[in-house]
Amino acid sequence: MAPSQPAIYRLKAKTQSYDWGKLGDVSKVAEYAKASGTEIDASKPYAELWMGTHPNAPSYTLTKDGHEAEALKDLISANEDLSTHEIYKQYEGDLPFLFKILSIRKALSIQAHPDKTLGAKLFKEFPNVYKDPNHKVSRMIICSYPEMALAVTPFEALCGFRPVTEIASHLEQYPEFAELVGQDVASNFIDTVNKTGNATDETSVTQNKGALKSLFAALMTKEQEQVTRLLAKLVESVKGKSGILPELITRCDQQYPGGDIGVFAVLLLNYIKLSPGDAIFLGANEPHAYLSGDCVECMAASDNVVRAGLTPKFKDVDVLVNMLTYRYGSAKSQLMNGAKYGPHSLLYDPPIEEFSVVSSSLKANETEKHEGIKGPSIFIVTSGSGSLLGENLKTESNYPLENGYVYFIGANTPVTFEAGQGGLELYRAFTVPS
Secondary structure (H helix, E strand, C coil), X not given: CCCCCCCXXXXXXXXXXXXXXXXXXXXXXXXXXXXXXXXXXXXXXXXXXXXXXXXXXCCEEXXXXXXXXXXXXXXXXXXXXXXXXXXXXXXXXXXXXEEEEEEECCCCCEEECCCHHHHHHHHHHCCCCCCCCCCCCCCCCCCCCCEEEEXXXXXXXXXXXXXXXXXXXXXXXXXXXXXXXXXXXXXXXXXXXXXXXXXXXXXXXXXXXXXXXXXXHHHHCCCHHHHHHHHHXXXXXXXXXXXXXXXHHHHHHHHCCCCCHHXXXXXXXXXXXXXXXXXXXXXXXXXXXXXXXXXXXXXECCCCCEEEECCCCCCCHHHHHHHCCCCECCHHHHEECCEEEECCEEEECCCCCCCEEEEEEECCCCEEEECCCCCCEEEEEEEEEEEEEECCCCCCCEEEECXXXXXXXXXXXXXXXEEEEEEEEEEEEECCCC
């Protein structure tokens, strides 16, 4: 970058208000947004804070006195060295990831994100529903649309299909479930699982996936009258019972009354509860629904979602049924373990090229140096305060860090984080050349 070109910029990130978001007085999204000057309404839901260049809620650089200056996308587009020549060319002068904070009051929709090929197809055919052709990548690259979530507070989610043996037991345990999908479909699924449910050879797995697809399709395409009637019976049958499933069925029915098909999906999808610092990774075309809590989320830079339940929004059931991979397994298979990145940091590096995330937790007065990352990055302070020191910069090199502050760091810029008396916690998303 030019000698006078700054490499570090404080950002103002934009909020998104959805019905499932936590209200302003308890939302982490609202708390962090307030740090950069957003006025908060305590009665309004603040669901997401977007950090990046997506046109639906782009981030802007801030002046020293806290005023919006330049769109981050325009800054990167005009300064190739902020992202390196390789990344600038590969992602057409844009960021390949969208970094978020989510604050969840009630369950999000049962959904999946389309991969690059399907995203482009949906965007072309239904531009009013699917707002972009997946993420902005070179047209020569076929990429998936993955995402990763790291818990900031205790966090609940449904993620991926349960082991098929568990689903089969649920068909027998909950007769309303079997009646809804149809006895022929239910019996065929149970018979298949009895033969091949625990097998791992390719033929058996393929058979299990085929049976699972038939079961899921049968569930998601039922008439609303039948769904409403059998869901009411299911909810009544679990009333007063203890355990995760009865509680989830009751809670989701209360949050989305009137017979939402998504309530039955809790019998198909893994339930997982994360403690702060835990992480899950979800590949493209995998069903999931976040239930409660606050998290940091990073995904490929798109906002395309295919929904099928736990939502009043448009539900594209046919697309969802045909796009899923029908991979199945335990909830633990979705967990990600961090690798040591520094004395106080862990690196979460999913098997994709668009992004990785570093989680840093420093106690009072501790410091940690990060060597220059060979690509652009964005970080947010989620707790505490301190300072950011940039090395070898021709411009300002000391930046304040407070709860909710968001910064962009240009490629190849070494930085040191210094914690204040209350410690310092932050999350940093970045990409490097493939």
